[in-house]
Amino acid sequence: MGLSFRSLSVSFSSLCLLSIIHFLCFSFLALAIHRNNNTDRLALLELKAKITDDPFGVMNSWNSTLHFCSWHHVTCGRRHQRVTMLDLSSLKLSGSISPHVGNLSFLRELYLENNSFHHEIPTEIGNMRRLQILHLYDNSFSGQIPASIFNCSNLVLFYLHNNNLVGRIPAGLGSLKKLREISFGANNLTGVVKGT
Numbered sequence: 001m002g003l004s005f006r007s008l009s010v011s012f013s014s015l016c017l018l019s020i021i022h023f024l025c026f027s028f029l030a031l032a033i034h035r036n037n038n039t040d041r042l043a044l045l046e047l048k049a050k051i052t053d054d055p056f057g058v059m060n061s062w063n064s065t066l067h068f069c070s071w072h073h074v075t076c077g078r079r080h081q082r083v084t085m086l087d088l089s090s091l092k093l094s095g096s097i098s099p100h101v102g103n104l105s106f107l108r109e110l111y112l113e114n115n116s117f118h119h120e121i122p123t124e125i126g127n128m129r130r131l132q133i134l135h136l137y138d139n140s141f142s143g144q145i146p147a148s149i150f151n152c153s154n155l156v157l158f159y160l161h162n163n164n165l166v167g168r169i170p171a172g173l174g175s176l177k178k179l180r181e182i183s184f185g186a187n188n189l190t191g192v193v194k195g196t
């Protein structure tokens, strides 16, 4: 009798413990989601801040009235409300790409082609581990291809042609196992790609 009562009270207190853990887990989860959501929003605003010319006014929708998932040219995942695609192609945009782009950690597709972006491709691009498609062609990017690109292990399509890039094509690009297409014509690059 006494034994079963004790095991009952033990299981009751472990139930309490379990619900406390449960509660804590959910609070942390909610906090994490909130923080990450804000990270994407901040990153997009930093990107906007570095765009110096926007003749079509496409960045006007990137304002606090709307959730960033409703901003023009931004696509979010339906479940987690993180940015998965950014399509700023052919919008006559000038300026540079903010290093904050690397904080868009759920980004899978980045289209920046056919604009007047200049300065260097930020090293932080290598932080986007989910990136599959990277279109930078037909711009005025200068400097070297950042070696951090090797960290984008999911990269499938990588188009760089028609920029002002210099230096060597990183020899290890062939280590990107999923890479199917790469283009870098009309730059001042030297070197060969090995392993493809």
Ligand SMILES: *[C@@H]1O[C@H](CO)[C@@H](O)[C@H](O)[C@H]1NC(C)=O
Binding pocket: 060, 061, 062, 063, 064, 065, 066
């Ligand atoms: C925010 O963007 C929306 C969509 O383009 C626009 O209708 C609204 O006027 C903008 N708000 C401000 C304060 O600019």
Ligand SMILES: *[C@@H]1O[C@H](CO)[C@@H](O)[C@H](O)[C@H]1NC(C)=O
Binding pocket: 090, 091, 092, 114
């Ligand atoms: C490049 O962008 C301009 C401006 O939006 C557009 O008129 C032109 O058709 C685009 N070119 C290509 C090849 O997409």
Ligand SMILES: *[C@@H]1O[C@H](CO)[C@@H](O)[C@H](O)[C@H]1NC(C)=O
Binding pocket: 039, 042, 043, 099, 100, 102, 103, 124
């Ligand atoms: C985002 O990126 C910038 C520059 O890479 C960095 O300084 C910042 O701490 C990052 N994190 C957040 C949450 O904005």
Ligand SMILES: *[C@@H]1O[C@H](CO)[C@@H](O)[C@H](O)[C@H]1NC(C)=O
Binding pocket: 126, 147, 148, 149, 150, 151
């Ligand atoms: C790739 O990522 C690793 C781990 O985060 C980091 O230590 C390394 O410096 C990165 N490589 C480059 C070239 O950025």
Ligand SMILES: *[C@@H]1O[C@H](CO)[C@@H](O)[C@H](O)[C@H]1NC(C)=O
Binding pocket: 164, 165, 166, 187, 188
């Ligand atoms: C590319 O090389 C050519 C010939 O050496 C040179 O005239 C041109 O200025 C270079 N362009 C860049 C962006 O370095």
